[in-house]
Amino acid sequence: MAASSLDQKLRRLARSHFEDRSRRRGLLVAFEGPDGSGKTTQRKLFKTWLEAEGYEVVTTKWNSSDLIRPIIKSRKSIHVLSPLEYSLLHAADFRHRVETEILPALWDGKLVVADRFLFTGLARDAARGLDFDRVLKLYQPLLWPDMVFYFSVSARTARDRIAATRTPKFYEAGQDVTAIDEPTASYERFITRVIREYESLALIFRFITVDGERSIHDQHHEIRRLFREGEQRPWSDWNLDAVVEWLAMTGIRA
Amino acid sequence: MAGDDGDPRVKANDSRLIAIDGVSAAAIRDAARRLASSTRRRRGGVSSWGASGIFDELGVADADAGTPSMRTLLLLYAADLAFRLRWEIGPALEEGRLVIAAPYVATAVAVGRAAGLDAAWLADLFHFAPPAAEQHLIDSPSAGHSPDHEGFVELACLHAEKHQGGPTRLELMDRTRRHLSASVRRPAAG
Numbered sequence: 001m002a003a004s005s006l007d008q009k010l011r012r013l014a015r016s017h018f019e020d021r022s023r024r025r026g027l028l029v030a031f032e033g034p035d036g037s038g039k040t041t042q043r044k045l046f047k048t049w050l051e052a053e054g055y056e057v058v059t060t061k062w063n064s065s066d067l068i069r070p071i072i073k074s075r076k077s078i079h080v081l082s083p084l085e086y087s088l089l090h091a092a093d094f095r096h097r098v099e100t101e102i103l104p105a106l107w108d109g110k111l112v113v114a115d116r117f118l119f120t121g122l123a124r125d126a127a128r129g130l131d132f133d134r135v136l137k138l139y140q141p142l143l144w145p146d147m148v149f150y151f152s153v154s155a156r157t158a159r160d161r162i163a164a165t166r167t168p169k170f171y172e173a174g175q176d177v178t179a180i181d182e183p184t185a186s187y188e189r190f191i192t193r194v195i196r197e198y199e200s201l202a203l204i205f206r207f208i209t210v211d212g213e214r215s216i217h218d219q220h221h222e223i224r225r226l227f228r229e230g231e232q233r234p235w236s237d238w239n240l241d242a243v244v245e246w247l248a249m250t251g252i253r254a
Numbered sequence: 255m256a257g258d259d260g261d262p263r264v265k266a267n268d269s270r271l272i273a274i275d276g277v278s279a280a281a282i283r284d285a286a287r288r289l290a291s292s293t294r295r296r297r298g299g300v301s302s303w304g305a306s307g308i309f310d311e312l313g314v315a316d317a318d319a320g321t322p323s324m325r326t327l328l329l330l331y332a333a334d335l336a337f338r339l340r341w342e343i344g345p346a347l348e349e350g351r352l353v354i355a356a357p358y359v360a361t362a363v364a365v366g367r368a369a370g371l372d373a374a375w376l377a378d379l380f381h382f383a384p385p386a387a388e389q390h391l392i393d394s395p396s397a398g399h400s401p402d403h404e405g406f407v408e409l410a411c412l413h414a415e416k417h418q419g420g421p422t423r424l425e426l427m428d429r430t431r432r433h434l435s436a437s438v439r440r441p442a443a444g
Binding site: 066067068070082085088089092095099134138247248249252 | 322
């Protein structure tokens with residue numbers, strides 16, 4: 001079968017699979033925000049609630065693939081990553097998780113909750129001075145979540161919450177680019193840049209912004225309500241390229 | 255990266271980056287050695303694929319960690335190349351030396367194209383790599399049919415073959431060779 005013919009067949013297959021209303025379609029929900037914004041707490045509460053509601057939930061976390069994470073971890077520990085290498089390795093980790101965790105789960109009709117998604121890479125890399133458009137291209141073919149909850153907090157709040165429990169790590173604090181020796185001070189400087197990038201992303205990509213300064217209870221109930229409003233959204237053709245590339249690789253043809 | 259002090263009479267602005275690309279890692283390595291030993295310029299040495307150790311670590315990952323796709327492998331190749339440029343190629347060029355990158359960008363782009371990846375994506379991926387002053391294609395027709403586990407092309411083709419929907423290793427190597435031939439200008443005879 002010619003490549004273009006196979007491509008057309010896989011496009012039809014992807015559409016019919018994800019638009020089939022006779023079964024629950026896979027949903028992708030991303031939680032984004034700076035460290036200390038409370039998104040991990042909310043992600044855990046959300047998952048517990050979803051499971052109680054009968055959803056089969058798969059969680060994926062940033063920089064967590066068994067294949068790439070050790071490579072990143074060993075380099076982070078000795079502070080040898082340049083911003084470009086940092087960016088490329090995290091994009092590789094993300095791509096591997098998309099292909100081995102996220103798309104298989106979505107294909108099986110599961111609900112994937114991503115604790116950080118590609119927007120984390122965009123925000124951090126841009127905050128490190130890399131070109132936004134170039135970084136975005138690293139993540140192509142793009143896979144867009146059905147919903148992105150963005151946890152908005154001030155840089156001061158993020159700093160205070162992190163400092164209350166631990167000292168920020170070297171790259172988390174952005175010490176590779178701030179030239180500030182004191183981790184917490186570096187963190188506040190760096191997270192200010194990251195938040196600025198996030199705020200731009202929230203507008204461009206229409207994130208659902210959650211006020212991370214509110215109580216845990218209030219945030220959780222707001223997320224439940226917003227999820228209920230958004231879960232019936234139709235499948236988006238924007239994700240066709242990513243799905244078709246994955247289908248071609250896996251050999252799924254029907 | 256192996257290097258030497260070279261000829262101190264050569265001016266520091268005499269830097270030169272030479273790329274040697276091909277499918278066979280052994281043929282690339284041999285060509286790089288020959289070229290390095292024949293030049294009279296201040297040699298900065300040969301920068302080889304895998305200098306960062308990324309692919310060594312990939313090789314010891316558990317089978318359960320999954321098989322990387324071509325796109326993932328190329329992101330890793332780019333990260334490795336960024337390391338080579340930062341620690342090997344860039345400093346040598348700044349000192350006015352001749353550096354041989356073996357392989358460089360064309361090999362990775364060719365295997366990516368052979369796997370069906372978009373040319374524009376590949377061009378963006380390697381935008382940070384400066385163009386080589388010279389490009390040499392090492393064509394080795396038999397390389398695809400003999401075991402050669404040292405090179406990026408071989409590694410990428412072996413991984414691609416593990417994916418159910420992917421082409422065979424030999425198909426992909428042949429396609430890579432064709433893409434390389436089409437994209438890299440052959441050196442003058444002799």
